[in-house]
Amino acid sequence: MAQKPSIPKGTRDFSPVEMARRNYIFDTIREAFRLFGYRQIETPAMENLSTLMGKYGEEGDKLLFKILNSGDFLKDVNSNDLEAQNLPRLTNQLCEKGLRYDLTVPFARFVVQHRNEIQMPFKRFQIQPVWRADRPQKGRYREFYQCDADVVGSDSLNNEVELLSLIDYVMRKLGIRTCIHVNNRKILTGIAEIIGESDKIVDITVAIDKIDKIGIENVNAELREKGLSEKAIESLRPLLELDGSNEEKLEKLSDILAGSEIGMKGIEEMKEVISGFENLGHSCGLDLDVSLARGLNYYTGTIIEVKALDVEIGSITGGGRYDNLTGVFGVSGLSGVGISFGADRIYDVLNSLNLYPEEITGNVKALFINFGKEEAAASMKCVKVLREAGISAELYPDMAKMKKQMQYANSEGVKYVVMIGDTELAEATATVKNMADGTQVNVPQSKLVDVIC
Amino acid sequence: MAQKPSIPKGTRDFSPVEMARRNYIFDTIREAFRLFGYRQIETPAMENLSTLMGKYGEEGDKLLFKILNSGDFLKDVNSNDLEAQNLPRLTNQLCEKGLRYDLTVPFARFVVQHRNEIQMPFKRFQIQPVWRADRPQKGRYREFYQCDADVVGSDSLNNEVELLSLIDYVMRKLGIRTCIHVNNRKILTGIAEIIGESDKIVDITVAIDKIDKIGIENVNAELREKGLSEKAIESLRPLLELDGSNEEKLEKLSDILAGSEIGMKGIEEMKEVISGFENLGHSCGLDLDVSLARGLNYYTGTIIEVKALDVEIGSITGGGRYDNLTGVFGVSGLSGVGISFGADRIYDVLNSLNLYPEEITGNVKALFINFGKEEAAASMKCVKVLREAGISAELYPDMAKMKKQMQYANSEGVKYVVMIGDTELAEATATVKNMADGTQVNVPQSKLVDVIC
Numbered sequence: 020m021a022q023k024p025s026i027p028k029g030t031r032d033f034s035p036v037e038m039a040r041r042n043y044i045f046d047t048i049r050e051a052f053r054l055f056g057y058r059q060i061e062t063p064a065m066e067n068l069s070t071l072m073g074k075y076g077e078e079g080d081k082l083l084f085k086i087l088n089s090g091d092f093l094k095d096v097n098s099n100d101l102e103a104q105n106l107p108r109l110t111n112q113l114c115e116k117g118l119r120y121d122l123t124v125p126f127a128r129f130v131v132q133h134r135n136e137i138q139m140p141f142k143r144f145q146i147q148p149v150w151r152a153d154r155p156q157k158g159r160y161r162e163f164y165q166c167d168a169d170v171v172g173s174d175s176l177n178n179e180v181e182l183l184s185l186i187d188y189v190m191r192k193l194g195i196r197t198c199i200h201v202n203n204r205k206i207l208t209g210i211a212e213i214i215g216e217s218d219k220i221v222d223i224t225v226a227i228d229k230i231d232k233i234g235i236e237n238v239n240a241e242l243r244e245k246g247l248s249e250k251a252i253e254s255l256r257p258l259l260e261l262d263g264s265n266e267e268k269l270e271k272l273s274d275i276l277a278g279s280e281i282g283m284k285g286i287e288e289m290k291e292v293i294s295g296f297e298n299l300g301h302s303c304g305l306d307l308d309v310s311l312a313r314g315l316n317y318y319t320g321t322i323i324e325v326k327a328l329d330v331e332i333g334s335i336t337g338g339g340r341y342d343n344l345t346g347v348f349g350v351s352g353l354s355g356v357g358i359s360f361g362a363d364r365i366y367d368v369l370n371s372l373n374l375y376p377e378e379i380t381g382n383v384k385a386l387f388i389n390f391g392k393e394e395a396a397a398s399m400k401c402v403k404v405l406r407e408a409g410i411s412a413e414l415y416p417d418m419a420k421m422k423k424q425m426q427y428a429n430s431e432g433v434k435y436v437v438m439i440g441d442t443e444l445a446e447a448t449a450t451v452k453n454m455a456d457g458t459q460v461n462v463p464q465s466k467l468v469d470v471i472c
Numbered sequence: 473m474a475q476k477p478s479i480p481k482g483t484r485d486f487s488p489v490e491m492a493r494r495n496y497i498f499d500t501i502r503e504a505f506r507l508f509g510y511r512q513i514e515t516p517a518m519e520n521l522s523t524l525m526g527k528y529g530e531e532g533d534k535l536l537f538k539i540l541n542s543g544d545f546l547k548d549v550n551s552n553d554l555e556a557q558n559l560p561r562l563t564n565q566l567c568e569k570g571l572r573y574d575l576t577v578p579f580a581r582f583v584v585q586h587r588n589e590i591q592m593p594f595k596r597f598q599i600q601p602v603w604r605a606d607r608p609q610k611g612r613y614r615e616f617y618q619c620d621a622d623v624v625g626s627d628s629l630n631n632e633v634e635l636l637s638l639i640d641y642v643m644r645k646l647g648i649r650t651c652i653h654v655n656n657r658k659i660l661t662g663i664a665e666i667i668g669e670s671d672k673i674v675d676i677t678v679a680i681d682k683i684d685k686i687g688i689e690n691v692n693a694e695l696r697e698k699g700l701s702e703k704a705i706e707s708l709r710p711l712l713e714l715d716g717s718n719e720e721k722l723e724k725l726s727d728i729l730a731g732s733e734i735g736m737k738g739i740e741e742m743k744e745v746i747s748g749f750e751n752l753g754h755s756c757g758l759d760l761d762v763s764l765a766r767g768l769n770y771y772t773g774t775i776i777e778v779k780a781l782d783v784e785i786g787s788i789t790g791g792g793r794y795d796n797l798t799g800v801f802g803v804s805g806l807s808g809v810g811i812s813f814g815a816d817r818i819y820d821v822l823n824s825l826n827l828y829p830e831e832i833t834g835n836v837k838a839l840f841i842n843f844g845k846e847e848a849a850a851s852m853k854c855v856k857v858l859r860e861a862g863i864s865a866e867l868y869p870d871m872a873k874m875k876k877q878m879q880y881a882n883s884e885g886v887k888y889v890v891m892i893g894d895t896e897l898a899e900a901t902a903t904v905k906n907m908a909d910g911t912q913v914n915v916p917q918s919k920l921v922d923v924i925c
Contacts, residue, residue: 024523024581024801027569030516032582034589035596038512054859056836056866058884059491063483063615064517064571064601065537070477084518085540087567089605093557101554104546113566114540116480118517128477129485136487138883140869143488148517152542162516175869177848184856298849299856348477383509395630396751403637403752406507413509416593416628430591431511 029153029161039381041366044193045146048166048360051189055181057144057168062125064148065116072117074124074347080107082152085114118150122167122359123344130171131348139172146362158332158367169357171344176288178356179321179340180295186325186336186358187301193365194374196328197335198304202311203289204318204339206272209282210258210309213275214251222247224312227259231310235259258309265293265307272309285320292321317341323358327368335364382432385412385451385471388424390440398439401449401464408468412437428454435471439464482606482614492834494819497646498599501619501813504642508634510597510621515578517601518569525570527577527800533560535605538567571603575620575812576797583624584801592625599815611785611820622810624797629741631809632774632793633748639778639789639811640754646818647827649781650788651757655764656742657771657792659725662735663711663762666728667704675700677765680712684763688712711762718746718760725762738773745774770794776811780821788817835885838865838904838924841877843893851892854902854917861921865890881907888924892917 026032033041052059065086072080088095092113100108119125122145130137146166153159168185170178183199190197211220222245226238233241238259239252258275261268269290276282289307296305303325313322320340327335338358345353369375385405387398398414405412415424428436438450443461451470452459462470479485486494505512518539525533541548545566553561572578575598583590599619606612621638623631636652643650664673675698679691686694691712692705700708711728714721722743729735742760749758756778766775773793780788791811798806822828838858840851851867858865868877881889891903896914904923905912915923 024585025520026516026523026581026585027518027520030518032516032586033514034586035511035513038514041514042512053834054862054864056839056864058488058834059495060488061486061491061494063479063485064603065480065483065615067478067480070479081542084542086571087538087540087563089534089537091559093559093562106544106546109546110540118539128479132477132479133485133487138880140880142866150517162518170869173869175842175871177842177852177867177869180852181867181869184852188859295849295852299852381506381511386509389628389630396748399630399633399637399748399752406641409507411507411509413595414630414634416623416626416630416634418628427591427593 027161029155029159031160031162035381039379040369040375041362042381043375043379044362044365044369045164045166047192048189048362049144049146051185051192052144052166052168055142055168055185055188057142060126060129060143060145061147062119062122062129062145064118064150066119066125066128068111068115068117070128071120071124075120079120083120084118084150084152085110086116086118087113088115119147120151121149122147122165123169123357126167126169127344128348130353131345131350134350140170140178141172142168142170144168158364160363164362166360166362167357169355171353171355174354176291176295176321179292179323180299182323182338182356182358183292183296183303183305184299184301186323187303189336189360190325191302193369195335195365195368195372197325198306198328200306200308200311200324200326201289201292202308202322203285203320204312204322205281205285205320206276206289206309207285207312209276209279209285210255212279212282214254216247216251219245219247223255227255227310228312230259261309265305268307268309269293288320313337313339317344319343321356330368330371332364332368334361335368336360380432382434383411383413384433385410385435385437386424386428386431386433387412387414387437387439388421389415389418390438391418394439394441394444397444397464398437401437401439401467405468405471410468410471412471437467437471480614482608482612484613484615488834492832493822493828494815495834496828496832497815497818497822498617498619500645501642501815502597502599504638504645505597505619505621508595508621508638508641510595513579513582513596513598514600515572515575515582515598517571517603519572519578519581521564521568521570523581524573524577528573532573536573537571537603537605538563539569539571540566541568572600573604574602575600575618576622576810579620579622580797581801583806584798584803587803593623593631594625595621595623597621611817613816617815619813619815620810622808624806624808627807629744629748629774632745632776633752635776635791635809635811636745636749636756636758637752637754639776640756642789642813643778644755646822648788648818648821648825650778651759651781653759653761653764653777653779654742654745655761655775656738656773657765657775658734658738658773659729659742659762660738660765662729662732662738663708665732665735667707669700669704672698672700676708680708680763681765683712714762718758721760721762722746741773766790766792770797772796774809783821783824785817785821787814788821789813833885835887836864836866837886838863838888838890839877839881839884839886840865840867840890840892841874842868842871843891844871847892847894847897850897850917851890854890854892854920858921858924863921863924865924890920890924 095112148164211217226241230238318339319342322339324334325336340356342354344355389395402412436452447464449464450461548565601617603615664670679694683691695705771792772795775792777787778789793809795807797808842848855865889905900917901914902917903914
């Protein structure tokens with residue numbers, strides 16, 4: 020029976036034109052990673068659920084795609100759990116594997132599993148899709164690519180400067196005007212200390228992470244709900260409204276956080292990172308933003324988030340330093356810092372600003388018209404010579420009507436149409452039509468390489 | 473709790489060295505696809521199970537990885553089916569999606585779903601991983617890459633010639649000596665007709681596909697088991713033992729199959745494909761092999777299989793013509809022909825013959841030694857200039873002992889170590905050590921780009 024085919028919601032097919040654009044983005048990022056000395060790894064799409072579960076919070080566990088065990092998947096199912104519809108327990112009995120949810124946990128697993136083969140500091144990059152059972156919506160997909168660069172095994176803040184420089188490089192190459200927002204988790208901890216609510220640091224960061232979306236009054240309401248005193252909320256306010264240059268903000272922060280050792284450490288780190296970046300000279304703006312917290316709670320130092328200036332789309336790249344990435348897999352004391360380029364959001368930005376260079380179409384250079392068996396045989400020989408010279412070329416496979424073949428040439432966006440009809444066949448020549456201006460030249464077949472370029 | 477991390481059996485991590493090698497293979501194949509005018513698409517890792525089920529035979533259905541429905545996955549489970557442990561029915565109730573098993577069915581689905589946007593003939597290529605719940609063994613993985621090129625919407629045998637030419641191009645670029653084995657499914661059908669066992673064509677092709685592995689006597693035993701008469705088996709024998717040049721084989725076949733219209737059609741097609749390929753001049757051998765059937769039963773014309781000459785590894789590329797790929801999705805009459813490069817087997821071949829060019833290590837060109845804060849700041853400026861010139865470079869992030877930094881330089885295989893110590897800092901120079909021959913030169917920092925290349 021004929022089925023009307025479709026794909027799972029939240030997933031996408033990519034056409035040749037879309038692929039050319041996406042490859043341009045991935046190639047740009049990959050080339051930047053290489054120039055900066057990061058080395059590529061790949062990990063399997065499937066990880067053991069024991070590797071993934073519990074790493075992304077309770078909500079994250081639910082958003083993991085789990086893979087039904089092969090063969091008799093009922094074998095390990097407990098009938099009491101089935102009776103009780105205990106979904107979490109049944110999930111573990113039905114499924115051993117899941118699809119990766121990000122590239123960070125697989126990287127941590129990789130570092131621990133291969134620690135005897137790895138030279139520290141280890142600078143790795145990884146460009147692979149991840150899967151999340153999120154509710155699909157505009158700009159949010161269930162399958163999307165992450166492009167991550169991380170360094171583990173080095174505390175040096177030079178790594179932070181390098182990563183900011185890398186962001187600047189990529190955004191400049193792609194032509195996206197951006198501002199890099201930075202903060203330091205230690206500054207946030209210092210703030211919580213100073214206002215006397217150290218135990219509420221998680222609530223505070225989660226709430227102030229929303230400041231751009233819901234405004235300061237709603238953030239305060241949320242903090243009140245979480246049990247922060249009015250005094251604490253009031254003393255937070257000036258901090259969330261800091262302005263001026265980065266240097267000015269750091270000055271003011273130094274006054275406010277003078278009583279917090281960890282807060283002052285955060286300021287010191289921030290100063291070194293900002294001045295390191297600024298000394299190198301870059302095109303991205305860099306903005307110290309103490310409202311920046313990011314949802315994830317594993318960052319311990321620098322926090323990075325990148326926003327496009329000309330499109331409203333949220334963060335297109337983010338990252339930060341984490342001090343105990345691999346602890347959960349039994350190797351502690353490894354500090355790391357990394358960033359993740361959101362390729363799908365960058366794709367949306369380039370699409371809406373139409374920032375693609377013209378030459379990235381991926382179109383074939385030359386299409387040879389098919390005039391019949393002998394002409395086609397001669398054409399194929401010419402096609403072969405062009406390809407050997409690195410020029411993409413093809414013969415229209417069927418001896419179809421001229422109109423149909425030209426229609427194909429147009430829809431494929433070829434630059435040249437080459438005709439070897441009976442006259443050309445007899446003379447060992449070819450007629451080359453430039454599709455951009457319509458001009459035609461007749462050349463010896465042996466000279467085609469010089470004309471088509 | 474610390475976990476000892478591992479990955480699911482049949483899957484692999486790839487280290488930077490392995491990635492450099494794999495990228496070399498993928499880049500070579502991708503570049504060849506482009507030169508030959510194929511256009512890239514990508515499809516989601518997950519397809520609806522309704523798209524995948526029933527396309528790979530009963531065995532294939534079992535080997536699909538299925539994804540547990542999100543949320544309340546028990547919602548649609550029928551208690552009678554649960555009681556009866558009806559696994560196939562329960563699978564459908566627990567899972568709506570599965571991981572793609574190959575690239576051909578998703579391609580057929582793509583063509584039907586996007587038929588109004590596609591210009592025929594459609595030449596597409598696709599390089600993506602596929603997943604199969606096969607029993608893992610040496611050289612067989614549960615996650616592996618396929619690299620497919622197909623043309624749909626054209627009957628012309630020029631497409632077959634093109635694909636053979638593409639195989640030749642890729643194998644030559646990779647330096648793998650190969651023989652391309654070809655056959656035509658119509659010849660096999662003709663044979664079945666002539667020996668009077670037309671209804672046994674599937675049994676015959678499945679059995680003779682094993683001739684290389686189990687020998688002619690065991691094939692005959694299997695045919696006997698399947699109910700072929702002794703007479704039929706005896707009349708098969710000379711066909712399976714054809715020898716001589718392709719032309720000689722085709723001559724003999726013409727005599728034997730003279731009474732079969734479809735058989736003679738197959739011979740005619742084979743002649744055109746072989747002479748088309750040979751006229752172009754290639755380096756791969758091409759061998760008409762009437763024992764070649766391939767397991768899959770959807771081929772209707774040319775069948776292609778490529779074997780490496782210098783390694784025992786089975787087929788490293790295969791393909792053929794199929795006449796009704798999209799029929800199952802409601803669009804009939806579209807003929808197609810395609811090939812699939814087995815990237816993982818090609819990787820094994822290149823590894824065992826050590827055929828990688830030296831320059832594909834992916835190593836960083838220049839490592840700058842970290843002598844302290846000011847020296848590092850000067851080094852980072854030089855690093856930035858090198859990167860802008862397209863030269864990969866990095867600063868060792870920490871001010872570690874010289875020995876440790878040099879050890880890193882060695883393990884990363886960098887070509888140059890650059891030192892900006894206090895003397896160099898004062899003089900605005902840098903000392904460049906060539907790691908291959910140990911020579912050192914001192915140059916102005918502004919001239920580093922000329923020395924490091």
